[in-house]
Amino acid sequence: MSDRQSSNAYWQANLRIIYVCMVIWALVSYGFGIILRPLVEGIRIGGTDLGFWFAQQGSILVFIVLIFFYAARMNKLDRDHGVDE
Amino acid sequence: MSQFTLNLIFIGLSFAIYIGIAIWARAGSTAEFYAANRGVSPVMNGMATAADWMSAASFISMAGLIAFTGFDNSTYLMGWTGGYVLLAMLLAPYLRKFGKFTVPEFIGDRFYSQTARIIGVVCLLVISITYVIGQMTGVGVTFSRYLEVSNSTGLWIGAALVFCYAVLGGMKGITYTQVAQYVVLIIAYTIPAVFIAMQLTGHVLPQTGLFGTLNDGGGKFLTTLDQVVTDLGFTSYTGHHKSTLDMVLFTLALMIGTAGLPHVIIRFFTVPKVSDARKSAGWALVFIALLYTVAPAVGAMSRFNLTATMWPGAHSGETFSQSAVSLDAIQNDADKQWMRNWQVTGLLNWEDKNGDGLIQYYNEAGAANEPLAAVIAEQGLVGNELTTVNNDIMVLANPEIANLPGWVIAIVAAGGLAAALSTAAGLLLAISGAVSHDLIKGAINPGISEKGELFAARVSMAVSILVATILGLNPPGFAAQTVALAFGLAASSIFPVLMMGIFSKRINKQGAIWGMLAGIISTLVYIFTYKGWFFIADTNLLADTAANWLFGISPASFGVVGALINFGVAYVVSNATEEPPVEVQELVESIRVPRGAGDAVAH
Numbered sequence: 001m002s003d004r005q006s007s008n009a010y011w012q013a014n015l016r017i018i019y020v021c022m023v024i025w026a027l028v029s030y031g032f033g034i035i036l037r038p039l040v041e042g043i044r045i046g047g048t049d050l051g052f053w054f055a056q057q058g059s060i061l062v063f064i065v066l067i068f069f070y071a072a073r074m075n076k077l078d079r080d081h082g083v084d085e
Numbered sequence: 086m087s088q089f090t091l092n093l094i095f096i097g098l099s100f101a102i103y104i105g106i107a108i109w110a111r112a113g114s115t116a117e118f119y120a121a122n123r124g125v126s127p128v129m130n131g132m133a134t135a136a137d138w139m140s141a142a143s144f145i146s147m148a149g150l151i152a153f154t155g156f157d158n159s160t161y162l163m164g165w166t167g168g169y170v171l172l173a174m175l176l177a178p179y180l181r182k183f184g185k186f187t188v189p190e191f192i193g194d195r196f197y198s199q200t201a202r203i204i205g206v207v208c209l210l211v212i213s214i215t216y217v218i219g220q221m222t223g224v225g226v227t228f229s230r231y232l233e234v235s236n237s238t239g240l241w242i243g244a245a246l247v248f249c250y251a252v253l254g255g256m257k258g259i260t261y262t263q264v265a266q267y268v269v270l271i272i273a274y275t276i277p278a279v280f281i282a283m284q285l286t287g288h289v290l291p292q293t294g295l296f297g298t299l300n301d302g303g304g305k306f307l308t309t310l311d312q313v314v315t316d317l318g319f320t321s322y323t324g325h326h327k328s329t330l331d332m333v334l335f336t337l338a339l340m341i342g343t344a345g346l347p348h349v350i351i352r353f354f355t356v357p358k359v360s361d362a363r364k365s366a367g368w369a370l371v372f373i374a375l376l377y378t379v380a381p382a383v384g385a386m387s388r389f390n391l392t393a394t395m396w397p398g399a400h401s402g403e404t405f406s407q408s409a410v411s412l413d414a415i416q417n418d419a420d421k422q423w424m425r426n427w428q429v430t431g432l433l434n435w436e437d438k439n440g441d442g443l444i445q446y447y448n449e450a451g452a453a454n455e456p457l458a459a460v461i462a463e464q465g466l467v468g469n470e471l472t473t474v475n476n477d478i479m480v481l482a483n484p485e486i487a488n489l490p491g492w493v494i495a496i497v498a499a500g501g502l503a504a505a506l507s508t509a510a511g512l513l514l515a516i517s518g519a520v521s522h523d524l525i526k527g528a529i530n531p532g533i534s535e536k537g538e539l540f541a542a543r544v545s546m547a548v549s550i551l552v553a554t555i556l557g558l559n560p561p562g563f564a565a566q567t568v569a570l571a572f573g574l575a576a577s578s579i580f581p582v583l584m585m586g587i588f589s590k591r592i593n594k595q596g597a598i599w600g601m602l603a604g605i606i607s608t609l610v611y612i613f614t615y616k617g618w619f620f621i622a623d624t625n626l627l628a629d630t631a632a633n634w635l636f637g638i639s640p641a642s643f644g645v646v647g648a649l650i651n652f653g654v655a656y657v658v659s660n661a662t663e664e665p666p667v668e669v670q671e672l673v674e675s676i677r678v679p680r681g682a683g684d685a686v687a688h
Contacts, residue, residue: 011677018174025170029163034332037325046296047305048323055159056151056381057292060166060374067173067367074178075360083678085358 010081017073021066029059088491092231095495096502099269100246103262103506107250110258115535118255118542119186119518125260125355131368133260134352136267136503137511138165138343138369139376140216141223142567144270144504149476151384155314155322159381160332164339166370166377171344171580173366177353179587179676181362186354188347188515188579189523195586196597197669199528204601206523208578209347209515212571214556216348217512218564221557223505230430230481231498237558243506244554251510252546256355259510266503271375273500276493277483278379281386284487291382301400309402310389316404317392318451322385328631334642342572342644345580348508348515359679387479390486394421395446395471405460409443423485432475433482439467446471513553517545562620569612569641577604577647585655590673592655593665600655608647612640 032040037051045053078084112118125133143165151158183191189209193202221240228239250258275291282294286306299306311321320326343349352369353362393399398407415421415435427433435444441464449469452461460466481501484493521542526533533541556564563570578601585592585600592600613619615629627633629640638646664670675681 007674007678014677021170021174025167029167029336030333033159033163034325034329034336047298047307047309048296048311052156052159052307052323053296055156056162056295057378059163060370060377063166063170064367064370064374066170067363067370070174071360071363071367074363078360078679081678083680085360085679085682 006081007083010077010083013077013081014074017070017077021070024062025066028054028062033059086491088494089233091491091495092498095492095499096232099265099499099503102265103246104249106261106265107253107258110250110254110261112253112255112257112539115186115522115539115542117257118539119354119514119522120351121255121257121260121355123355123357125357127356127361127365128368129264130260130352130356130361130365131370132267132372133263133355134349134365134369135372135376136263136270136507137352138349138373138508139270139504140508141220141227141501141505143376143380144274144501145223145477145480148380148383148387149479151381152388152479153474153476155320155385156325157327157332160336160339162377162381164336165343166373167336167340168343169366169370169373171340172349172353173363175584176344176350176580176587177362177366178359178679180350180583181353181356182359182676182679182682184354184682186351187518187522188350188583189519190527191586192582192597193523193527195669195672196582196592196594197666198594198598201582201594201597201601202523202527204598204605205579205582206519208574208601208605209519212346212574212579213348213512213516213519214553215563215567215571216346217509217516217553218556218560219567220505220509220512221553222560222564224502224509225557227498227501227505231495240554240557243502243509244550247506247510247513248547248550251513251550252543255542255546256351256514259514260352260355262510263507266507267372269496269503270500270507271372273496273503274376274383274480275379276496277487277489278383278386280489280493281390281483281487282382285386285389291379291386295382295385299400299402304402306389307385309399310385312402313389313392313396313399313404315451315454316399316456317396317446318448318454318457320451322388328637331631331634331637331639331642334638334645338576338642338644339568339572341580341648342576345575345578345583346571347519347575347579348511350583351515351518352511359682383483384479387483387486391474391479392446394424394486395444405456409445411443412437413442415444420488423482426485427478427482432473432478433471434473435471438470439465441465444470509553513546513549516549517542520545520549562617562622566612566616566620569616573608573612573641573644573647574605576644577608577651581648581651581655585652587673587676589659590670591664592659593662595662596655596657596659599658600651600653603654604647604651607650608643611635611643611646615640 033055040050043050116122189202189205192205224243225236225240229236250262278291282288282291286294286297287300288294288297315321356362356365395410396404398404447469525541526538582597582601614626617624
């Protein structure tokens, strides 16, 4: 029974991390890169605005950071809940 | 040494490496053939995934797609990378824990249904075959261009090579050749980009050069580019011109389509542990980003170089301060040799329509805008005189435009081939796995021995290569629709069913089957409405224009709507029918935790 509870807590914690990562994932691509671009237009960068940078470069760099962040957090979570390999 | 000899040496050398690896990495068991015995390190797998993923289209066409549209086509950059975040968090680790060999196998087990598995196989085959035809045509084109053989000879040489390492080595052979192919293709892509970035902006890194300052003229590169293209009547490079809704949906369709592509998913079955699957998705994206962050720089800079070749004044941002390039210069000057080279291939062409001895390049659609309108009146222009500029020329002609040595051109040739071959091999493995493991072992002859299945896998691989080659020689109408068809189906069928199988215990057999069918059918009907039934010309119900699209959603973006329909139908049908059996719910529990991934699946 305690096993089931721990695995449930593990899964809920995993979902929370995924949720946070997904919000950032959407913000840097659909947000700053497309929909919110007019909002950050004032921030100039290299002859254009921040939105263009996010759309063509920034979002990809954030995606990489997100995956490694997720992998590291999950490794810790796996150990904390005793479900690591 | 002639260019032909150089091409021959570099391409021959790369092929020798691939064949050497094939002999070294022969597969002895089905586990080796389907999943490289789950012994591939996450970094190696990341590199192989990057080569598997980056096709002839990424290598040759993407920079051109961005070059001629600018900001609006950032959708490709974000869409074809953002899917890896979804893979890392929503699919790869759990499917690795499941520990089987194919995507339809998971669908069949999780939804305890042979029907669901067969629908999965059909989707996989349509997606992968559409995709592989494009790769095979790419191989033929590249061969014929650089080795002066006919298109079909080139295609057969490519097929023979893939046959060597895919039939012998299966996933194991393919993985290690893909690692080598990644190295070749990334070097080939980066070298010309670095040279061009240095020539234009003085930056060694194309990524920072894009946002840098021009060497001569002194203005910011992107500001100058915007100025020059709008002078010539084109829409601004950095501006947002397309519908926001369609940009969002198209990006999302590419992202969830990427995450649902079977040939990408099976790469994550090859790593030893669940934690490696997460990490490996990160490494894959690192290696993909090495090309994907260079591509926008290549696009923008080669657009600038092309424009400045046609209007030398553009170098300083004053487009019309000098007259356009003369016909005489194009026909005789040494530094315009590349234009004559590419005219032969039909990818570039010009015509002095008004007979003034100059070739004026501009956008006829923007002819009413100043200052272009004044120039047109003054010089008596009757139309754009650079009549053909193919997208692909932006990458292919890059080394010549920048006047780089012959060996760079030879490397680009080897790189284009590596990109096409590595993706073709990955797709062929997904196809043959579905045939030998899901159809032959799963449905037709479940009692087949390990040895028999390995033999069946090799035969299906050989047959797949043959079929792909024949289809590559005579591409059917649907082959050009890779983005709409392959990504649309992956997004509307495979991604949702996998995600629901992992994240919900309540979705049952009926829900999965009806959900998949609803997703696929709605997406196909929408695509066929605008592109013609089964892509047969002139059978479309409505013209493929933005005004006709439902809520402005283009057919290529509709996969997202199909996915939503899939999720919705699956939810409603599942809740109206009985819960999945207890052992299936326990299977879901077990794939959610990493421990025990080495063992066979414990039910």
